Amino acid sequence: MREVPANKAVSRRFPERLFLLGSVDENGKRNVMTIGWCMLTSVDPFEVAVSVCKDRHSHLLISRSREFTLAFPTGEMKEQVLYCGSHSGRDVDKLTKSGLKWKPGEKVKSPLVDGCNANLECKVIGEMDTGSHTIFVGEIVAAYIADRAQKGLYCLDGRRYGSI
């Protein structure tokens, strides 16, 4: 093995699973953001951790609302997920413009995205400042699956999206 800068080494993690992080502002306007930095972090109750850059619109929304949703998109949703990963909710209504179909959560106000393999409703139970990002830990308060599981969507190399 040879020593390299950290960014070069971490690029060896691809393909990396992609998720849609849903949030809501104080007026009830929903947003959705494509993320890869996400992991489970507890059982009983199940909790999920997401890492969100501080300059993102979703960061502001989750910080205020203390809730989020997390959807597991399918390979067929590549174009919509790419749109949500390359635009900001400050500028556009991504849920409308991307063509995604959604409905509000039952126990949180953030959006559940139709057609995804799974959707989780989460309430923030803790957060941690990690420098450029904040880790938000959410307890899963409701969970849903599509009847038929399809191949998931991955970031293949830092730019291209696809299923594997």
Added chain:
Amino acid sequence: MREVPANKAVSRRFPERLFLLGSVDENGKRNVMTIGWCMLTSVDPFEVAVSVCKDRHSHLLISRSREFTLAFPTGEMKEQVLYCGSHSGRDVDKLTKSGLKWKPGEKVKSPLVDGCNANLECKVIGEMDTGSHTIFVGEIVAAYIADRAQKGLYCLDGRRYGSI
């Protein structure tokens, strides 16, 4: 979509990338554990977050030493990674018994694993209690890659390991 218990919904995240989490005890004895709950969490500096169950031997070691390594195993290392994911460092010397080859890190004492696509040396800069687990956040203080990238190893369905 239909509502299900959280454990059923989160199983839709598979295939999930697998990593080897390296640690060291106060006598210099190294350990390695298979994990899937891992994500990047910051750039400049690059940081990685791992979620470790509190009853694991690795949890004790990382809590005390404030350091860890993270290796990205290849599909060819399936059997060794399966061994490390199904035995405890309390009972056996997994680095020897698994057949893995390793050397100590340069800036930390935890082990670097030969043949992996990448290896990261990390110093713990923060932690967060999430219930059954602790999230350890480590700054990447050194990073390495193998000359040739190979297919990574994934947990395919919660039990079986394989490359995709």
